[in-house]
Amino acid sequence: MRTFFFVLLGVLLLSGCKKNPPNPPQKALLVEPARNSECIPVQKTDDGNNLVRFRWLPGNHSESYEIVVTNLISGLVVDREQRTIDLTLPLEEGMPYSWFVISKNSQTNETATSPIWHFYNPGKQTEHVPFPAEIIAPEPGATVFKDIDNEVNLQWTATDLDDDIEGYSIYFSTENPPEALIALLDTDDTSQKVSVVSDVVYYWRIVTVDALGNTSDTGVLDFKVF
Known part of the structure; x- marks a missing residue:
C-alpha cells in the first residue's frame, strides 16, 4: 500500500510538471502598401527603382516574420526574414506586385500566413494591368x-x-x-x-x-x- 502511494504521488508530481504546448503564432495584419492600390514610394533610388515601405501589425505569439514580395510581371520574388514589423525594399517602378507575411515562433514549427495583397509600384505607365483575381x-x-x-x-x-x-x-x-x-x-x-x-x-x-x-x-x- 505504501509503495502504491509513492508511485501515485510520483505520477501526480510528473503530470503537474508538464509544460503546456507553445502557442502557435497568429496571422499578421497587413497595413501598407494598401490592398489593390498604387503605393506611395519613400523615394527613388539612383538606379531608377522606388523604395517601397512595407508595414504590418504583429499577430499574437509571433517572434519573427518572413515577408514575400513578388513582381507579377517578371515573377521575381524577394524573400526576407526579420523580427521587426516593417521593411523598405527597392522595387522596379511601374510594376504590379503581391506581398504577404508569414509569422513564426521559434518554440513551434507552426506558422501563420497573412492574406495576399496586391499593389502597383508607380512609374511612367499610363495604363495598368488588372490585378490577378x-x-x-x-x-x-x-x-x-x-x-x-x-x-x-x-x-x-x-x-x-x-x-x-x-x-x-x-x-x-x-x-x-x-x-x-x-x-x-x-x-x-x-x-x-x-x-x-x-x-x-x-x-x-x-x-x-x-x-x-x-x-x-x-x-x-x-x-x-x-
Whole structure:
C-alpha cells in the first residue's frame, strides 16, 4: 500500500510538471502598401527603382516574420526574414506586385500566413494591368462538398486601377495545369458552377482581361471534392 502511494504521488508530481504546448503564432495584419492600390514610394533610388515601405501589425505569439514580395510581371520574388514589423525594399517602378507575411515562433514549427495583397509600384505607365483575381471559394487546397446537382461554385473578385476589366477566361480540369477553357464571362460574372465527382482533385485558374487586352493570371488553384 505504501509503495502504491509513492508511485501515485510520483505520477501526480510528473503530470503537474508538464509544460503546456507553445502557442502557435497568429496571422499578421497587413497595413501598407494598401490592398489593390498604387503605393506611395519613400523615394527613388539612383538606379531608377522606388523604395517601397512595407508595414504590418504583429499577430499574437509571433517572434519573427518572413515577408514575400513578388513582381507579377517578371515573377521575381524577394524573400526576407526579420523580427521587426516593417521593411523598405527597392522595387522596379511601374510594376504590379503581391506581398504577404508569414509569422513564426521559434518554440513551434507552426506558422501563420497573412492574406495576399496586391499593389502597383508607380512609374511612367499610363495604363495598368488588372490585378490577378482574388479567390473567394473554394479556398486553394480545400476539400469541399458538392451540392445536390453534383456541382461546386467557383467564386472570385477582381480589381483594376483603371476600372476597365472586360471579363474572365475560366480554365478547369482534372489535369495540372488545367488547359480546358470552360467559360468566357463578362465583368459582371464572378462565379461559375462546375460539375464534379467525389474523391477527385480539380485544378482551375482565371485569366482576367481589360479593355486594352492586358491580362493577369491567378496561377493554378486546386481543391478536392468529398
